[in-house]
Amino acid sequence: MSENHGAMIEMIKVSKTYLPDIKALSDVSVSIDQGEMFFLIGMSGAGKTTFLKLLCNMETPTNGLIEIGGRDIHKLRGKALAKMRQKIGVAYQDFKLLTERTVAENIAISMEVSYKKPQLIRKRVKDLLERLALSDKHDTVTGELSRGEQQRVALARAVANSPTLILVDEPTGNLDATTTARVMDLLTKCNHAGATVVIATHDDSIYRHTQHRIMELRSGKLHLIREGVKP
Numbered sequence: 001m002s003e004n005h006g007a008m009i010e011m012i013k014v015s016k017t018y019l020p021d022i023k024a025l026s027d028v029s030v031s032i033d034q035g036e037m038f039f040l041i042g043m044s045g046a047g048k049t050t051f052l053k054l055l056c057n058m059e060t061p062t063n064g065l066i067e068i069g070g071r072d073i074h075k076l077r078g079k080a081l082a083k084m085r086q087k088i089g090v091a092y093q094d095f096k097l098l099t100e101r102t103v104a105e106n107i108a109i110s111m112e113v114s115y116k117k118p119q120l121i122r123k124r125v126k127d128l129l130e131r132l133a134l135s136d137k138h139d140t141v142t143g144e145l146s147r148g149e150q151q152r153v154a155l156a157r158a159v160a161n162s163p164t165l166i167l168v169d170e171p172t173g174n175l176d177a178t179t180t181a182r183v184m185d186l187l188t189k190c191n192h193a194g195a196t197v198v199i200a201t202h203d204d205s206i207y208r209h210t211q212h213r214i215m216e217l218r219s220g221k222l223h224l225i226r227e228g229v230k231p
């Protein structure tokens with residue numbers, strides 16, 4: 001077990017270089033608490049997506065250590081890795097939806113994989129669709145949705161199974177102000193329920209007035225923009 005009792009995420013001197021020589025992250029160290037909401041900002045190409053991909057094991061660090069809940073995720077294999085993945089909900093920038101399946105089917109996946117009861121799944125899907133103003137799209141094939149609608153389905157899928165860690169990449173990029181507020185309400189609700197939430201964004205409307213910690217990636221280095229207010 002780890003020494004860092006309060007930390008959900010520990011990144012220690014993490015670097016990521018893509019071949020041939022693109023230094024996306026260099027020497028990044030940060031600790032993100034359990035139950036924290038954390039904003040990761042930075043210009044296009046600053047390394048935000050890379051940061052999130054390292055946290056969900058989609059990429060491997062070139063150097064450094066990443067612990068989630070006290071465990072080095074890049075050393076996990078088999079069942080331990082699958083169990084860890086079930087606790088992490090990710091909304092990808094390019095959505096990664098099953099475009100020939102319906103909205104409801106896409107959202108239900110993580111709950112089905114962890115054997116939740118069909119009745120519970122139906123209730124959760126309905127509730128998420130209402131919160132994200134998508135109730136009329138329940139049976140629509142996701143390939144027929146607008147980008148803004150697909151983005152919200154990706155978010156609903158990420159949070160459906162109440163993961164302890166939620167990673168979202170540009171969750172509001174394609175949305176108007178009212179729908180952006182809905183997305184942020186949902187993420188805030190998940191955070192209040194105990195989830196650690198990491199939001200990568202360049203939409204300053206969602207972090208301008210926040211009380212949460214904001215850090216910025218610049219040239220692969222992480223800089224503190226503002227401290228979060230401790231609860």
Ligand SMILES: Nc1ncnc2c1ncn2[C@@H]1O[C@H](COP(=O)(O)OP(=O)(O)OP(=O)(O)O)[C@@H](O)[C@H]1O
Nearest residue numbers: 018019022024042043044045046047048049050051
């Ligand atoms: N698979 C890859 N192979 C090579 N280079 C990559 C790869 N993925 C990202 N990069 C490069 O790494 C750098 C950081 O990219 P990343 O996608 O993490 O930035 P970002 O901050 O998420 O950008 P955006 O806001 O545009 O999505 C960029 O220079 C990008 O071109």
